Amino acid sequence: MEVNVKKIYVNEDRCLGCHLCEYYCAFAHSGQKDMVKAFSGEAKPQPRLTIEEGDSINFAVSCRHCETPLCVESCITGAMQIDEDGRVFVDESRCVGCYTCILVCPFGSVIPGKEKAIKKCDLCIESGNPACAENCPNLAIIYEERE
């Protein structure tokens, strides 16, 4: 497994708690090309990261793609997996919505889905360019390689 793979890092000094990352993440996974259309239906698209808000500190919590992911170990159907690049992803067709991964994740990164399957950050594998990092207005979310 490659150690130096690009991941999402959040700088809590810069996060403004504006929630734009949540909206852009949801839009990126909605399958729609127009943002207004993506949010116009009854069923709103879901983000794969959450903003934790505090008095003076805000932080965007998303999957850390751990080297030894507890969620993968605890998944009862094998839906939660880790690929050769170290990316932890969920096969939504196999997920039964037992929420064991949500309970087990030490960072609270896994989100219950509106339908059966859970939602988690997939590093925007389809576009290769994480929507949260791309659209953060204050460069609080960075997509880069680190030690």
Add this chain to the structure above:
Amino acid sequence: MGINLYAPQYEVNRNQNKCIKCKVCKRQCANEVHSYDQELDVMVADDSKCVDCQRCVSLCPTHALSITKFKNEFKENANWTNRAITEIYKQADTGGVLLSSMGNPVPYPIYWDKLLINASQVTNPSIDPLREPMETRVQLGAKPEKLEFDKDGKLITKLAPQLSINVPIMFSAMSYGSISRNAHESLARAAQELGTCYNTGEGGLNEDFYKYGKNTIVQVASGRFGVHVGYLSAGAAIEIKMGQGAKPGIGGHLPGEKVGEDVSKTRMIPVGSDAISPAPHHDIYSIEDLRQLVFSLKEATAYTKPIIVKIAAVHNVAAIASGIARSGADIIAIDGYRGGTGAAPTRIRDNVGIPIELALASVDQRLRDEGIRNNISLVVAGSIRNSADIVKAIALGADAVYIGTSALIALGCHVCRSCHGGKCNWGIATQRPDLVKRLNPDIGYKRLINLVHAWDHEIKEMLGGMGINAIESLKGNRLMLRGIGLSQKELDILGVMHAGE
């Protein structure tokens, strides 16, 4: 309280078809204009609080917002304008002095826009800045009468300390308190990388910024905030602030809302207290007193740093500058009436002072006539908006310019002129930590560098177009300018001929 005679100034136009109710407008408005109505599932806005800072417009992911003037019109009256009437309502309500921020917005003539620059055709070839060397570096300071060399060709004449900058552009004085720590950090880091200087303003210098000392001009203003020996030694030059263009004749003003813990410590004043600088320096009541202060500062820094004296452009500025040039100062900075400010009485900002273009031309001419032009370098400020203004300023006689408002606009300022409230949504003119966070110095300093690089390149293009390859050759070269739409009197003061002549 009676009837509120004061209608909202701006209205928030929201295209409800495009609004996805992401609530970023509500979260990001420090003036609490936007809110979410849970029952109706719709975003609403309270127009009366809007200051047109454009934060919500810039962040809205679907461009659903725009801000326009509130469509309410008093009967047309060229004399009793909306502004004239509502200002009287305000004063009848509060009994207070009207306070404003940023520079004079009144439509007085802008002389930069009435000056035209020369270009070479046929007789004097243009120079291509991308192919040939061009010098935009400037040395600011007192120049010697003559140079003497020994028999080996080595220089004997002792030169006065010079401030060497890579571009003829420096960042103007904006105090810590009026602008945020992150804004100062952006200015300091940009100045360092550009090889120019930024100015502490009258708010003192935070210890964490001493490391940028080589690129810092420390200011000694009438309130003497934060002035101690360590402060003086930390900078590359010391500026005595006698006045500023936005409010000639009175001292600086920092409203109490903007004096938090860190500002209080840096300025050495209590938290929450208004920081009002006295109008004069209470130890400078004559030109001889100024000379005394200039030399005290030189003694305190062992004659290693150039001393700048900053004045506002007022009537008789030429005579004042002549006095300063003879006082031992190395550099004179003149701030025109369009200069910006964090807070100033509206009447003084809009009515006191003269345009920098006229002040510069008359000061440069007077000093040349008296044979003392080389005793000092001239730096001008007061609304330098683009590189053409810089080229014209240098042609009128300046050695370099200070940019204030332009630098803040590069950092995100939308000139909404609400700085005195301390709720700057862009994190620039505020001390609230949640707002200051919005100005990321990693982004800010790059934008400043981009702006100055762009302007430097444009200056080189214009110089090359004139057939000149060094800023020195443009300095005071009035023949490179022509006026357009100016009266003979204005042309005489500016020392330029009319276009066509």
